[in-house]
Amino acid sequence: MKSDRITLKDVSKVCGYTVNTVSRALRNDVKLPESTRVLIQKTAQDLGYIRNSMASSLRSGRSHIVAVIVNDLHNQHFCDLLNRMDQELRKADYNLMILCMQLDNSLAEKMIHTAISLGVDGILYFPTFDQTPYLEYMVKNHMPFVLLDRRVNDMEADTVRCDDCQGGLLAGRHLASLGHRRFLFLSGIETSSSQIDRLNGFYQAIQEYGLSEADVRVVPGTEVENALAQNNVAELLYPMDYTAIVSFRDEVSYPLMNALGARGISIPGDVSIISFDNLKAENPPLPNLTSIYTDQNIAEIGVKMLLERMDDLSLPPRNVILPVKIFDGGTTSAPSQGK
């Protein structure tokens, strides 16, 4: 059975204009008289014509699709961001194609490959690792793109991210000024710039208070992720040689607080806890957790940058660093005397 999909040709036959004229009428090309345009549009509507985007894109070179490449969809923050991107892009008449690496970063190049193959007009990319080959790939193919959430070394490219260093600094100063002297730092993935910058900022802060790296027990990101996946963050708590916990993201803090509560350890009485709001900008900071956050929306800003970049590839690269603040959710206080 042949597909009976209506094409421009069909519309053309019915209304008596050529395919070209019909095409222009449906794209609201200005050079057509109102009456003709209305007639053609009505005919197309009546016949149930739906433009074949693939043909259109092939010829025009524009697909009206933007791809976003993400690690996975299990993180609610990410999903919120995707939702917002979708919203913003739709306003500008773009469709969002989410390419998900399923936590396998070796797929990054393949995803970019796919995006280029699909003919997307631009790419929003959350780099997890500092691996530039993928990026050069985009540059080589003249693909407009914006890097989100992460810094990439030695790369002149549009970037939007939080001021992670400042975040680490704020967290460190906050805890140190309260009197804490021993810390547990639950990392994110080690190769991400967020992790590196936050930890460095943290170190810098405690050094201002005469403390050193030796006063911080740093748990590797993989260990943290494993514990989280196995629903067993409690094991991260021991030995309890600290009075304050800094965790890379809120998702870790919540189960951690449950675990502490279940063990009769009070927050912030016995242990203070602070974490990072991992880009969550949709809502005000979550209650009940002291956290470093930004009130700017990285999705919105990233989309805006990409739209500008798609409009003009020759713009100089821009680097937006979102300011962060500390939200006092009441989970930090001076350490108790007994400790």
Place this chain on the structure above:
Amino acid sequence: MKSDRITLKDVSKVCGYTVNTVSRALRNDVKLPESTRVLIQKTAQDLGYIRNSMASSLRSGRSHIVAVIVNDLHNQHFCDLLNRMDQELRKADYNLMILCMQLDNSLAEKMIHTAISLGVDGILYFPTFDQTPYLEYMVKNHMPFVLLDRRVNDMEADTVRCDDCQGGLLAGRHLASLGHRRFLFLSGIETSSSQIDRLNGFYQAIQEYGLSEADVRVVPGTEVENALAQNNVAELLYPMDYTAIVSFRDEVSYPLMNALGARGISIPGDVSIISFDNLKAENPPLPNLTSIYTDQNIAEIGVKMLLERMDDLSLPPRNVILPVKIFDGGTTSAPSQGK
């Protein structure tokens, strides 16, 4: 500046075979000798050739894209399902295009329109309302599709959903058998089949225990959603003319439990609470909440059905109803005597 993207023609020129032969080599067409194929593939690789999917799809009629149409991305359950769909589709060499209605159901038709325009090979659709025009639209355009999570009246179409009626029944019997006689039922969106079926199942169950609809205070879905959005579910609790709460989805139960706890009302001592696990199948049921769930994965099954449907449009429509179970998370018990 002209795009310098490598095309089949470029590869053809370099390796001396015609465009057609190159195309076939790159698609692993069987009719080519190993040596030729390898040579062409290597040449393409070296030149950095990336297939133009739009051209390919236009000609071949297959895009290798599947669209999923969802309400929004703020629900973690949905995101988990999307993640799983992506995984399953990728195995079968399809890309997933997520079309998000941003909670505006009037966009359903537009989304289907977009999907058809993009030339997707199939659609996974979460219908929220029982409005068939969209569906007929797909049928008319010979678009393979699968309905997820909801029943649609008078529609012969592939469907995968939970046994909501059975779920309501299980919840009702569980509570009634414990001795509860007055209930608070926090609804989902009224027009969704899940809500209708669960409530009906619940009524049926309590009737088995000599109770009637008069013993259930049903809060409309919009009220529940509003309260949730405003972070104010506590208001739903009053008047407290019940000993057990049934809530449409777990997301409502958790803040509710917090609110109850904050008011010194113990669970399940003073009030029992049970809810529905809204399709979450990735992980075992969440702890600490008695809930109706399925251990089958709707995403996986839905994708499988769609793949089969795409393979053969003439298959008879299938209707898969996933069995549900009750998970005892300890939030239900016999009502206290004082009440």
Place this chain on the structure above:
DNA sequence: TGTCTATATGTTATCGTTAATCTTTCAAAT
């Protein structure tokens, strides 16, 4: 009256790929 210009539309070429059909070559089978 004849040239000019703007408006409204038609003609043709092309985007990059794949499908359908055709040609050549060469070895096996009669």
Place this chain on the structure above:
DNA sequence: ATTTGAAAGATTAACGATAACATATAGACA
């Protein structure tokens, strides 16, 4: 020696739309 046919590849024609260019008509103006 002739037929057969499979293998390897070339040629040609689409897919559906849009861009670039061409034409016809009508009124404006010299």
